[in-house]
Amino acid sequence: xxxxxxxFSSATACPANAAPQCMTLTAxxxxxxxxxxxxxxxxxxxxxxxxxxxxxxRIGEDVRGFGAQAAMSLPMHMPxxxxxxxxxxxxxxxxxDNGQMVLPEVPILCNSVAPGDQxxxxxxxxxxxxxxxxxxxxxxxxxxxxxxxLSVWFRRQLADNPKxxxxxxxxxGDLLQRFLALVEERFDRSESVIDYARRLDVTxxxxxxxxxxxxxxxxxxxxxxxVMEMARETLATTDLRVSEIAExxxxxxxxxxxxxxxxxxxxxxSQYRRLHRHA
Numbered sequence: 385x386x387x388x389x390x391x392f393s394s395a396t397a398c399p400a401n402a403a404p405q406c407m408t409l410t411a412x413x414x415x416x417x418x419x420x421x422x423x424x425x426x427x428x429x430x431x432x433x434x435x436x437x438x439x440x441x442r443i444g445e446d447v448r449g450f451g452a453q454a455a456m457s458l459p460m461h462m463p464x465x466x467x468x469x470x471x472x473x474x475x476x477x478x479x480x481d482n483g484q485m486v487l488p489e490v491p492i493l494c495n496s497v498a499p500g501d502q503x504x505x506x507x508x509x510x511x512x513x514x515x516x517x518x519x520x521x522x523x524x525x526x527x528x529x530x531x532x533x534l535s536v537w538f539r540r541q542l543a544d545n546p547k548x549x550x551x552x553x554x555x556x557g558d559l560l561q562r563f564l565a566l567v568e569e570r571f572d573r574s575e576s577v578i579d580y581a582r583r584l585d586v587t588x589x590x591x592x593x594x595x596x597x598x599x600x601x602x603x604x605x606x607x608x609x610x611v612m613e614m615a616r617e618t619l620a621t622t623d624l625r626v627s628e629i630a631e632x633x634x635x636x637x638x639x640x641x642x643x644x645x646x647x648x649x650x651x652x653x654s655q656y657r658r659l660h661r662h663a
Contacts (some may be wrong), residue, residue: 402428404527406512409434420447421599422583423463425565428478429487430458431534433509437472440506441465443491443550444560445598448568450495453502457492457538463564464491475509477534485532486539491550494541501541508534559584560598563591564606571610574634577603613647615641619657626653 407415409432417424417572420442438451442465458464460481469637481487497505515526541550566580580603581588588603595603611633618629630641646652651659 391661398630402482403524404480404512404516404531405478406509406516406527407476409468409472409476412476414652415467417613418466420465420467420608421601423560423564423599425461425463425561425568426458426478427460429460431477431479431509431538432456432458432474433505434472434474434554435506436474437469437559439466439468439472441493441550444558446550448493448495448550448563452492453497455492455494455505455538455541457488459489459491461565462491463561475513477509477531479531479535484528485535487535488538488542490542492538492542492548493550494538494548497541501537505534505537508537551564559586559591559594563595563603567606567610571607572614572633574636575607577607608648612645615645615653616649616656617662618661619653629653 404426420440423442423444432455433452434452434454436452438449438454440447440449441456443462466572479485479487512527512530512534514528515523517525562584563580566583569579577588577591579603581591584591592603595606614634615629618632619626622629624632626642627638630638633641635641635644642653645656649656
């Protein structure tokens with residue numbers, strides 16, 4: 385039996401009955417649309433251990449590199465970006481932040497871990513993965529227990545070395561975080577940068593300036609990118625007509641949606657579905 389997966393690209397909240405998950409980093413990178421340039425809020429708390437390779441992580445404007453044997457903890461709903469060098473391997477655990485266990489409240493990056501602590505961490509990830517594959521009604525209880533041990537490991541690392549916490553975001557980073565979270569909530573409502581700025585109590589110019597300073601891209605890019613990402617996913621995984629997809633994503637005119645999609649993706653919706661349809 386396998387644990388149901390949770391899609392970072394479309395979820396905005398952690399279900400109250402969500403179960404812990406554990407998978408290889410290879411499986412996680414194939415499932416989740418992680419990008420260093422476009423941070424995305426996590427719908428569940430994320431623990432990650434790198435066994436070989438490396439990459440970079442972005443929290444707000446803070447970008448850090450990491451290598452083999454690195455470990456990180458990322459709180460639920462905190463936007464983050466990730467990129468990995470080719471061949472990077474490791475483990476990923478996704479934990480519901482629903483009051484069932486105490487989880488670290490700040491993002492943590494452990495780039496240098498003592499050998500004994502590395503063995504402990506490896507054992508806990510392996511135990512969680514084994515329990516995620518186990519049959520029986522007590523599987524969830526066991527996964528919650530091992531997940532708690534993972535959380536304790538990270539909290540002890542932070543207690544021993546507070547500098548492992550990634551830098552707190554400046555107000556500019558906080559605005560970016562709130563904007564990206566709002567995009568996740570409202571990207572299918574055909575709202576403009578002006579609408580988002582009004583909800584965030586800033587001017588559209590200020591919002592775009594903050595996005596450009598932090599990521600090099602305007603605020604409109606993140607709205608449009610999220611809409612097109614959902615359009616691609618829906619075309620590839622459902623039988624909905626193009627007109628139905630356009631309506632779900634807030635387009636009143638299916639023809640305009642088709643033109644926007646074609647201009648952005650380089651293929652018409654029907655072409656994209658034919659080429660990328662999932663079995």
